Amino acid sequence: MSERTKTITLDIIEAVRDVLRKHEVTFPEYRAGFAHMIKTQEAGEIPLLIDVYLNSTIVEIENKKRVGSKATLQGPYFLENAPVVEDEIALRGQDKEHPRMIMRGKVTDLDGQPVAGAVIDVWHSTPDGKYSGIHDDIPMEFYRGKLVTDEDGNYEARSILPVPYQIPNTGPTGELLEKHLDYHSWRPAHIHYWVHADGLRDLITQAYFEGGDWVDDDCCDGVDDEFIVAEAFEDGVRVMEVDFRLDPALAVAKAAE
Ligand code: MBD
Numbered sequence: 001m002s003e004r005t006k007t008i009t010l011d012i013i014e015a016v017r018d019v020l021r022k023h024e025v026t027f028p029e030y031r032a033g034f035a036h037m038i039k040t041q042e043a044g045e046i047p048l049l050i051d052v053y054l055n056s057t058i059v060e061i062e063n064k065k066r067v068g069s070k071a072t073l074q075g076p077y078f079l080e081n082a083p084v085v086e087d088e089i090a091l092r093g094q095d096k097e098h099p100r101m102i103m104r105g106k107v108t109d110l111d112g113q114p115v116a117g118a119v120i121d122v123w124h125s126t127p128d129g130k131y132s133g134i135h136d137d138i139p140m141e142f143y144r145g146k147l148v149t150d151e152d153g154n155y156e157a158r159s160i161l162p163v164p165y166q167i168p169n170t171g172p173t174g175e176l177l178e179k180h181l182d183y184h185s186w187r188p189a190h191i192h193y194w195v196h197a198d199g200l201r202d203l204i205t206q207a208y209f210e211g212g213d214w215v216d217d218d219c220c221d222g223v224d225d226e227f228i229v230a231e232a233f234e235d236g237v238r239v240m241e242v243d244f245r246l247d248p249a250l251a252v253a254k255a256a257e
Pocket residue numbers: 048051052055073074075076077165167187220222
């Protein structure tokens with residue numbers, strides 16, 4: 001274990017102990033908290049719970065060091081090995097009538113030079129607010145894909161519009177948000193992006209739809225004005241134009257630490 005891992009781990013434990021002391025947490029309360037964590041584990045919701053509460057803090061730290069486009073939440077539903085998409089992300093038969101969208105934009109470096117051959121992983125919800133490869137046995141080739149930029153750094157693909165999305169709320173995470181914390185479990189419609197390009201720093205971000213429900217009240221606190229894409233249409237189809245300006249890659253020694 002690295003020195004840094006050890007230091008952070010011990011600090012987390014100490015921070016939690018401070019909270020227990022501050023509130024003089026009792027045996028039954030301790031067991032109740034414990035039981036909730038076990039329920040979360042059994043429901044397969046550990047990634048969800050952690051991302052709902054802590055992903056936005058990592059984003060905050062990350063963005064202090066970024067000069068180009070800012071990062072935002074990754075969320076728990078990224079999957080590796082999505083198919084490369086040329087024109088259109090795979091649509092399920094029952095979704096063919098759902099409104100479409102066009103995703104396009106340009107990848108550049110900090111000097112504004114176009115980045116050819118950048119790979120952009122995109123993923124978004126189905127019209128019923130689910131993620132393929134995760135929920136309801138939806139095969140992972142739907143609503144995910146790798147878009148590759150052309151020689152001018154441009155990418156473009158079509159898909160269907162994602163919808164405002166209720167994070168799974170019938171399990172322990174929903175119970176915590178809605179019942180114990182008196183909050184809600186809605187996120188605005190969004191598209192996830194993970195941009196990879198040689199020699200440049202990866203960027204994980206999302207785009208939101210201007211005017212959409214929950215844009216102003218995201219349960220995961222992931223929206224900032226710069227991620228909201230103005231409403232625009234082309235032949236009646238919503239266009240989501242999102243450019244990415246990538247920082248240089250971090251020094252290798254640092255990344256491997
Ligand atoms: C999601 O789809 C998501 O994007 C985040 C950040 C958290 C939970 C579910």
